[in-house]
Amino acid sequence: MKIAILPGDGIGPEIVAQAVKVLNVLGEPFEMETAPVGGAGYEASGHPLPDATLKLAQDADAVLFGAVGDWKYDTLDRPLRPEQAILGLRKNLGLFGNLRPAILYPELANASTLKPEIVSGLDILIVRELTGDIYFGQPRGVRECPDGPFKGQREGFDTMRYAEGEIRRIAHVAFQAAQKRDKRLTSVDKANVLETFQFWKDIVTDVHKEYPDVALDHMYVDNAAMQLVRAPKKFDVIVTGNMFGDILSDAAAMLTGSIGMLPSASLDANNKGLYEPSHGSAPDIAGKGIANPLATILSAAMMLRYSLNRQEQANRIEDAVKKVLAQGLRTADIYEEGTTKVGTEEMGNAVVKAL
């Protein structure tokens, strides 16, 4: 099995190094190869996604990605921004399913802005479709308003659309993810107002016939937003379109209050995937040795679960993370009084030791 390791910029290299250490002690015959991406790709060969890096990612069974972006690319007039690397990878690898767990370990319940009893032990998974919806539908643009009270003025417009196959494939990803968890799936739509999402609801209902072991329910997105904040633990897996997923997954992430703890996956049709922490390159703390590597280590666990078919090893890593938290070890971002503050490397080493 081949894993492409793309550390990227900012804290990327520091945190990915910890995840690689963890993968190395599993005793699996993984072949890992590293390549530059983002600003590092730009420095190495003039493009945020160098051809050799893309080829490595295409040839691999899975990609472990750190983060891209740095302040220096915000100020310099660069023709290609580091962030284009991730969009290029998604497109070229055909990644359409974004899996974002929101987990709040009981030890970190105080990190949330919500009351501990509402969020402690939270463990939900949001499955967001990445290729369709109002983000990419044509036509779009600014035109002359054709009718109504604003006729003749300029108007901005977009097209919301989902192809049947596009809904089917994300529904399969979601049902299969639910099968690996608590076997409950909530499909979030706006079927009462939008044709696209009435269609979405019909197709998801049809795909459900292939997964009789999973309980399916449907919820309007406004209600889902409310329930996420009111009683988030009632959800197991949520599947939704690109825009609703964008918004709900960020909201769910913030329920945990620990951005340094959250992994994510982007999958193609054959369960090949790209795995990365939900957070960014954090240039403000890069090179200081204080970044939390657990989101990246947990991303490696997701990689084992969803792309490399190593459920046991994935569980082992997740248990090791729970163990170091129980031991009281904390990086600065999750530190509170009475716990032990550790740096990036120490945290990585502690997970290795727990394994």
Ligand code: ATP
């Ligand atoms: P992006 O646009 O790439 O998502 P962003 O501007 O949203 O980036 P992040 O890079 O995720 O932001 O950082 C947001 C804040 O969280 C920063 O203050 C950063 O230091 C902190 N942060 C992010 N990741 C970690 C981490 N792994 N450990 C500790 N702090 C982190």
Ligand code: MG
């Ligand atoms: Mg961000």
